[in-house]
Amino acid sequence: MIMDFITSQLAVGSREDAENSAALAGYGIDTVLSLVPLARPAAVVRQLSLALPDRVALPGALIDEAVDFLLDQTARGRRVLVHCEMGISRSPSIAAAYLHLAQGVDLYEALCLVRAARPIIEPNPTLIASLLTHFGTHDEPADLSGNENPLGPSPLAVAAIHRLTRQLQRYPDKDGSALRSRLGQFCAVAPSQIVLGNGASELIDLAARALLQPGDEMLLPVPAFPSYRAAALRARATLVTVSMPGGNCDVDALIARITPMTRLVVVVTPHNPCGTVLARANLQRLLAALPKQACLLLDEAYREFVDADELPDLSSLFSGEQRLFIIRSMSKAYGLAGLRIGYGIATPTLAAQLDALRQPFNTSSLAQAAALAALDDNEFLARSIAHNAAGRSYLERGLSTLGIEFTPSQANFVLFQIGPQGVEALAARGVLVKCMARFGLPGFARVSIGRTTDNTRFLAALAEIQASAMAKIANPAYA
Secondary structure: OEEEEEEEEEEEOOOHHHHOOHHHHHHOOOOOOOOOOOOOOOOEEEEEOOOOOOOOOOOHHHHHHHHOOOOOOOHHOOOOEEEEEOOOOOHHHHHHHHHHHOOOOOHHHHHHHHHOOOOOOOOOHHHHHHHHHHOOOOOOOOOOOOOOOOOOHHHHOOOHHHHHHHHHOOOOOOHHHHHHHHHHHHHOHHHHHHHEEHHHHHHHHHHHHHHHOOOOOOEEEEEHHHHHHHHHHHHOOOOEEEEEEHHHHHHHHHHHOOOOOOOEEEEEOOOOOOOOOOOOOHHHHHHHHEEEEEEEEEEOHHHHHHOOOOOOOOOHOOOOOOOOOEOOOOOOOOOOOHHOOEEEEEOHHHHHHHHOOOOOOOOOOHHHHHHHHHHOHHHHHHHHHHHHHHHHHHHHHHHHHOOEEEOOOOOOOOEEEEEOOOHHHHOOEEOOOOOOOHHHOOOOEEEOOHHHHHHHHHHHHHHHHHHHHHHHHHOOOOO
16 A cells, blocks of 8 residues: 655655655655654654544544644645555544645535545544534435435436437427337337337336236235335235345245236336346346246346346347336436336337327437437446445445445445434435335334445435434533
8 A cells, every 4th residue: 555645735645654754755855744643753853742542433533633734834845754554544534624625615525535645545434423413514415315426427328418409399209109119129129129118117107008917916025116105006006025035036936926917026126226137037036937928027227236247138038928028217327316217128018008108209209319318328328336235335335334224235326224214314414315104114214325435425414413412412402
């Protein structure tokens, strides 16, 4: 491990870096801010040693003393190394606080600048929360409630929309022929197997209308996306729920609940809100167990975020005339949520049955054009997937550090346990997450993977809530 320069005058490093007199001399560093006990190195002329503990809230006086030292020494033209034990948590955090004051940048942006120079950093959320409290940072809310793409829409999709703005007087292609053809090529199926929808929600509704009659049964693992309950209700079908132990789809329980009245079996993978994936073998087993009168609805709205070896093979799923309807979305990885565009894949017979029920012009010309362009934007898709994987890992590590229960995810969100009024407490700190009560999980919330700054802000807000709760326990207000 080696020190990294955050600015031309400020480096962040570890105890080992601070003890390396040759490296300090080589970099022209003669001033050190030590956040762990360290005897003054031979090459160092000026040293401030502060006992800054990790994984706890920092007192404001210590924050000020550390940052004031850095501001003073760099203003004098000196090169400074700020170090802690490993150069991962405390020293990067103080460096971010320095940038916040020296350059006037937002504290979250300052953390991003530090991370760009030193990618290995992992500031403790409680420590970051104390910096936010000390500096009184107030920003626009970080909205991590909608599972939206933090990178925005595909640039190629935006360009396609701009090109089409001079033709808005024209009606869209009611059949979406060009898009269906491209999706057929993309999915290696015939265009006649593609059904376009005004988002995945319309496709759920189409499936319920096409396949359910009053009194028929829909099997639904719970917790579940509320649109499924609503679709069953509108169809006057009987909703049969099956619990998900540990957030995983129980295929044996689903098969056991199939009756002669079962017409629709729903499987969501990755599951919303749990983020879990149904293994290929279990999916094949469920398909093989379905009676002829039943159809499997396989919701893959978050498919792009799954590790490739977990994805089912379409050709094997459609090897016969199975009653199977696969739903996919372009709202998530492709960043087109505002345009409401999704698609389904089925056998030609079932696709025609579903297509006959949709409204003409159910997808706009802008949505169709944007989707066509986004399908060709491989660079943006890869960037979105990589950003999501890194952010998801960061959030899960942070939740684990805070001791908060969560379900490991393969989607663009993480389900976590939160106490009473926890969602409201986060909102009061400018972080919006999705309450899971409507999904059937009171006491839980779902946080979307956001921008790096928003992810950091979320963990810091949680740490602040924890610290506040612990303070109340330690100092109860007796009536």
